[in-house]
Amino acid sequence: MPLWKIYHPVGAYSAEDKQAISEALSDVYARNMPRFYVGVVFQEVSAENFYIGGKSHPNFVRIWVDHIARTFPSDEVKVRFFKKMNEIFEPFIVARGYQWELHVDETPFDLWTIQGYFPPREGTEDEKRWTAENRASPRTHP
Numbered sequence: 498m499p500l501w502k503i504y505h506p507v508g509a510y511s512a513e514d515k516q517a518i519s520e521a522l523s524d525v526y527a528r529n530m531p532r533f534y535v536g537v538v539f540q541e542v543s544a545e546n547f548y549i550g551g552k553s554h555p556n557f558v559r560i561w562v563d564h565i566a567r568t569f570p571s572d573e574v575k576v577r578f579f580k581k582m583n584e585i586f587e588p589f590i591v592a593r594g595y596q597w598e599l600h601v602d603e604t605p606f607d608l609w610t611i612q613g614y615f616p617p618r619e620g621t622e623d624e625k626r627w628t629a630e631n632r633a634s635p636r637t638h639p
Contacts, residue, residue, distance in 0.1 A: 498534045498535075498536065498563070498564075498565045498566050498609060498611070498616075499522075499526055499534065499535055499536070499562055499563065499564050499565075499566065499567075500536045500537075500538070500562070500563040500565075501522060501535075501536065501537040501538065501560065501561075501562050502538050502540065502560070502561045502562070502563075503518070503537065503538065503539050503540065503558065503559075503560050504540045504542050504547070504558065504559040504560070504561075505539065505540070505541060505542065505558045505559075505595075506541070506542065506543075506544070506547075506555055506556065506557070506558070506595070507541045507542070507543050507544075508541070509541070509558070509593070509595070510539060510589065514589060515537075515539050517589075518537065518585070518586075518589055519535075519537040521585045522535060522537055522585065523535040523537075525581060525585075529567065529619075530566050530567065530619070530624070530628070531624070531627045531628040531631060532628070532631055533627075533631050533632060533633075534566050534611075534616075547559075554596075556594065556595055556596060557595065557596050557597065557598075558586075558590050558595045558596070558597040558598075559597070559598055559599075560586075560597065560598070560599040560600070561599075561600060561602070562599070562600070562601045562602070563601075563602050563604055564601055564602065564603045564604070565603075565604045565605075565606060565608070565609045566606070566609075566616065566619075567619065568603045568606075569601075569603070578601075579599070582599060586599075606618075611633040612633040614633050614634070614635060616633070
């Protein structure tokens with residue numbers, strides 16, 4: 498599961514923008530895991546509720562990602578990931594004059610369930626089945 502939490506100024510994104518961002522992020526992950534693992538939450542934050550360095554900051558987007566299904570295996574993969582994120586977010590953040598920050602937390606895989614099931618490990622037949630079915634279903638492997 499990657500869970501994306503995007504904190505942004507009120508009115509920064511239309512429903513179409515949110516759909517486009519969510520689709521682009523899901524496309525990145527769907528190459529290597531079930532698409533339904535990807536969650537994206539958009540949270541509007543008013544200027545009087547967002548502070549940077551002790552000052553109200555009405556023009557800032559803060560992105561917090563929780564990775565659980567996968568972790569970065571190398572520095573090279575991390576760099577590629579952040580380059581891709583820069584490409585995805587450029588028209589929605591940079592081109593609109595917002596400042597931004599993004600960080601990724603990596604949570605241990607064993608501390609995660611979906612619909613009460615422990616997800617199958619990467620590359621297993623069960624994970625392939627979950628990908629094909631695009632849903633969680635009972636775990637059949639040890």
